[in-house]
Amino acid sequence: xxxxxxxxxxxxxxxxxxxxxxxxxxxxxxxxxxxxxxxxxxxxxxxxxxxxxxxxxxxxxxxxxxxxxxxxxxxxxxxxxxxxxxxxxxxxxxxxxxxxxxxxxxxxxxxxxxxxxxxxxxxxxxxxxxxxxxxxxxxxxxxxxxxxxxxxxxxxxxxxxxxxxxxxxxxxxxxxxxxxxxxxxxxxxxxxxxxxxxxxxxxxxxxxxxxxxxxxxxxxxxxxxxxxxxxxxxxxxxxxxxxxxxxxxxxxxxxxxxxxxxxxxxxxxxxxxxxxxxxxxxxxxxxxxxxxxxxxxxxxxxxxxxxxx
Amino acid sequence: xxxxxxxxxxxxxxxxxxxxxxxxxxxxxxxxxxxxxxxxxxxxxxxxxxxxxxxxxxxxxxxxxxxxxxxxxxxxxxxxxxxxxxxxxxxxxxxxxxxxxxxxxxxxxxxxxxxxxxxxxxxxxxxxxxxxxxxxxxxxxxxxxxxxxxxxxxxxxxxxxxxxxxxxxxxxxxxxxxxxxxxxxxxxxxxxxxxxxxxxxxxxxxxxxxxxxxxxxxxxxxxxxxxxxxxxxxxxxxxxxxxxxxxxxxxxxxxxxxxxxxxxxxxxxxxxxxxxxxxxxxxxxxxxxxxxxxxxxxxxxxxxxxxxxx
Numbered sequence: 020x021x022x023x024x025x026x027x028x029x030x031x032x033x034x035x036x037x038x039x040x041x042x043x044x045x046x047x048x049x050x051x052x053x054x055x056x057x058x059x060x061x062x063x064x065x066x067x068x069x070x071x072x073x074x075x076x077x078x079x080x081x082x083x084x085x086x087x088x089x090x091x092x093x094x095x096x097x098x099x100x101x102x103x104x105x106x107x108x109x110x111x112x113x114x115x116x117x118x119x120x121x122x123x124x125x126x127x128x129x130x131x132x133x134x135x136x137x138x139x140x141x142x143x144x145x146x147x148x149x150x151x152x153x154x155x156x157x158x159x160x161x162x163x164x165x166x167x168x169x170x171x172x173x174x175x176x177x178x179x180x181x182x183x184x185x186x187x188x189x190x191x192x193x194x195x196x197x198x199x200x201x202x203x204x205x206x207x208x209x210x211x212x213x214x215x216x217x218x219x220x221x222x223x224x225x226x227x228x229x230x231x232x233x234x235x236x237x238x239x240x241x242x243x244x245x246x247x248x249x250x251x252x253x254x255x256x257x258x259x260x261x262x263x264x265x266x267x268x269x270x271x272x273x274x275x276x277x278x279x280x281x282x283x284x285x286x287x288x289x290x291x292x293x294x295x296x297x298x299x300x301x302x303x304x305x306x307x308x309x310x311x312x313x314x315x316x317x318x319x320x321x322x323x324x325x326x327x328x
Numbered sequence: 329x330x331x332x333x334x335x336x337x338x339x340x341x342x343x344x345x346x347x348x349x350x351x352x353x354x355x356x357x358x359x360x361x362x363x364x365x366x367x368x369x370x371x372x373x374x375x376x377x378x379x380x381x382x383x384x385x386x387x388x389x390x391x392x393x394x395x396x397x398x399x400x401x402x403x404x405x406x407x408x409x410x411x412x413x414x415x416x417x418x419x420x421x422x423x424x425x426x427x428x429x430x431x432x433x434x435x436x437x438x439x440x441x442x443x444x445x446x447x448x449x450x451x452x453x454x455x456x457x458x459x460x461x462x463x464x465x466x467x468x469x470x471x472x473x474x475x476x477x478x479x480x481x482x483x484x485x486x487x488x489x490x491x492x493x494x495x496x497x498x499x500x501x502x503x504x505x506x507x508x509x510x511x512x513x514x515x516x517x518x519x520x521x522x523x524x525x526x527x528x529x530x531x532x533x534x535x536x537x538x539x540x541x542x543x544x545x546x547x548x549x550x551x552x553x554x555x556x557x558x559x560x561x562x563x564x565x566x567x568x569x570x571x572x573x574x575x576x577x578x579x580x581x582x583x584x585x586x587x588x589x590x591x592x593x594x595x596x597x598x599x600x601x602x603x604x605x606x607x608x609x610x611x612x613x614x615x616x617x618x619x620x621x622x623x624x625x626x627x628x629x630x631x632x633x634x635x636x637x638x
Contacts, residue, residue, distance in 0.1 A: 034531050034540075036434045044431050045440060051428075052447035054505065058462035059450070061473070065465060077471035125349040128342045135339045140346060143353055150618045152360025153610030154593050155603065159366070160359045163379030180352050211341035240455035243569065247598075264457045267577065292471065299461045303454060310453045311446050318513055 059303055066090070066297040070290035078292075089293035093301075096273050100262070104301070107239060107258040110174045114238040115231050118179040122230060123223075125180075126188030127215055130196070144182045158247060173248035174258065178237060184230050191226040192219065229316045239306065263298050270294060367393055367611035371603050393608035402592060406609065410567055410588040413496075417503055418560045422553055424504060425511025430545055432512065433519050434537075445516075449509035456570025459502065463575055467498075489579045496585055503571060514556070515549060522548045551632060558628050562621035565589065565613050589613050 036044070065078050069086035076083060093100050129140055152160075157177070167173035196219055204214050220227070245261035257265065266273060270291055310317075369386040370393075373379070397403050435441045451459070466473045467488035475485040488494060522545065530540050567588040576586040587595075589609055596606035 034527060034537075035436060036537055038436075041434075041436045044435055045437070048432060048435065048440070048444040048448075051508065052444040055448045055450050055509065058459075058465070061465055062462060073471060077476045078465050078468065078473055079476065080473075121349045121352055124345045128346040131342055133338075134342045135335060136343060136346075140350070143350065147353065147357040149621055150361065151357065151614055152362075152364050153607075153614045154590070155597055155607040155610045156360040156363025156366055157356070158597060159379060159603075160363050161356075163373070164359065165355060176352070177356055180349060180356070185349075205338070211338060211345060215345060236453055240453070240458075242455060242457050260455055260457050263461070264574065267460075295461065296465070299458055303458055306453050307450065310450070314446060314449060317449075318517065 059307060062296050062299050062303070066293050066300050068293055070293065073290075073292045086290070086293070088290045089297035092290060092294050093297055099273055100259075100298070100301070102255060103257055103259045103262045106171075106174075106256060107260065110171065110241075110258060111235050111238040113171075114175040114179060115235040117175060118184075118234040119227055119231050121180045122184040123188050123220070123227060124215065126185045127192055127219055129185065129189040130192035144185050148182045161248065168248050169250055169253045169256065170248075171256065174241070174244045174256075175238075177244055178241065179234075184233065188223075188226060188230060191223060195226075196222060225316075225319070229319055232313050232316050236306070236310075259298070259302050263295075263302060266295060266298070364607075364611055364614060366603065367607040371607070393604040394612075397605050397608045400605075402587070403609075405584055406587055406589045406592045409572075409585065410565060410590075413499065413567065413572075413588065414560075414564045416500055418557065418564070420500070420504055421507060421511060421560065422557060425508060426515050426546075426549065426553065428508060428512045429515035429519055430541055433516060445509065445512065447509075448512065451506040451508075452510045454506075456568070456574045459506065459570075460574040460577065463498070463502065464577070489577060490581045492582050492585045495576065495582055499571060499575065499586070502575060503568070506571075515552065518549055518552050519545060554631060555628065558624040562624040563617070564620055565617045567591075569594065 035041070061078070061080065064080055064082065065073070066089050067085050067087065068079070068082035069084040069088065072079070072082040072084045072086075125140070125144065128134060129137060129144075131137065134140075151157075161173065161177065162168040167176070200218060201214055204218055209217070240260060242258065242260035242264055245256075245258055246264065249256050249261070254265075262273075270289060273294075363383070366383060366386075368388060368390060369383065370389045371383065371386045374382040374385060432441050432445065464472070467475075469475060469485065469487050469489070472488070474488070478485050486494075488498075526544050526548075527540055530544060535543070567590050569590045572586050572588045572591045573594070576582045579586075590613075593606045593610045593613070596602045596609065
């Protein structure tokens, strides 16, 4: 065994690319990594640049003068920004919980081989992967029939369920939850509800964590539903991402919604450019800090998804 | 004898567990599927009838909505843009991530590979709204970094958001930038699954590294490349709304090169309030999408039954 390993590692060592090629490849990957990360750093620097510096030399990696005016300004508008932040956090949490429940229950039911309606339900979740009603009829149904317009449900429900997540979870339940466990629980008189909540959920936490992460990143980043279903008369319901989109042209949104009196003088000296970038920073920093820790769950999610069901 | 299904207590319990999700599918997937007939109607919301009654009572106009849509120059542009961008994306989404995955698997330092991979994954987790601000920081006419650089070099500054000719490249670059980490991880997972003894045997036969890639790695990746290719063909009528709507900042002069079916459907629905045009375009998108995805799957099943989606 040991000898075998030695041989393998020796040959792998021998089979490596040459040092100059390795240096070239390393440089390529270092530049790609920088291209991926630099915009985030750039935006952070802009958010800490003074308005005068931006006025004089534009956006720069080396501002003439640093300043925290943008963040002070946002702090003064904390009722508006804080509220949007809470809306974002709220839809992320509630959406993830509802999404996990809806996807995993269906995934579990489809994993039960002797369920009478199994084929029918498989078709039910499968057809929407091929054919959808499209934006117009979804929009009209959601607003006119389901009356979701200007409600938080509009930001949560339309993206809670995905046939892809259901298939991933079904495959996971089929391969890792032993049938004998479920059979023996049934013999002990447990109902399917008990089996699902007391047995299946606790031993499937890794898969649920993966899907939960997919869901929570999707909710945190979502703006499309707010753009469709929340009208400008209900700006207090905007999540942070959509606030960011609304202030692309002007910052009025922020000032007109604040309960706080903002002195005329401060309004005039509004550091508009850096304020926008400061909001970008508030949106991006939680993700940037969180995702390296969760990366391995994402990768495992990608690989479970590759298994055909 | 006819098989009789006995609906046991267990079946009932499983049905109840699945019920919320079934209701979700009916409300959010199947109701809109029937709503698609709106494309053949002159839809007018009736004051005291609900949406469904209004839809039924609206005048049936046959293919008029489609005729009017194709009478506008927009129809040609949105279909051309959607198909052209997707054709380019489909090819590059395979070539570049596969090349990167093979290259990163060869790096001597595993630690460097891991760090670079993590960094390259970051754009995948950012929304297009956020990315549009990144782009603006570089391309803004008066404050953007690129024009500052041009000024320092003594070149004339460029009005990026007014010049259509740059945008196919900008949008393609951003698409690749956002997807490179994700694509690389998918192919890297397959590469790490390849049996190492194949490479050892090749080495003993005196193969070069390039020959190993050509005769071992690429053939081993062929199934997953085929699946990814055909799946993306199946989505050739769908575009990433955020990329085409948020990044160009809705700039008028760019419309010819940035407007795709999805953007048009949204704008016709919300901006112009033209349900006829947008429902006709959305209908075509759904139907063509259905045809391409079933055809694509049919081809996969011919090539390799195990890789097909259904």
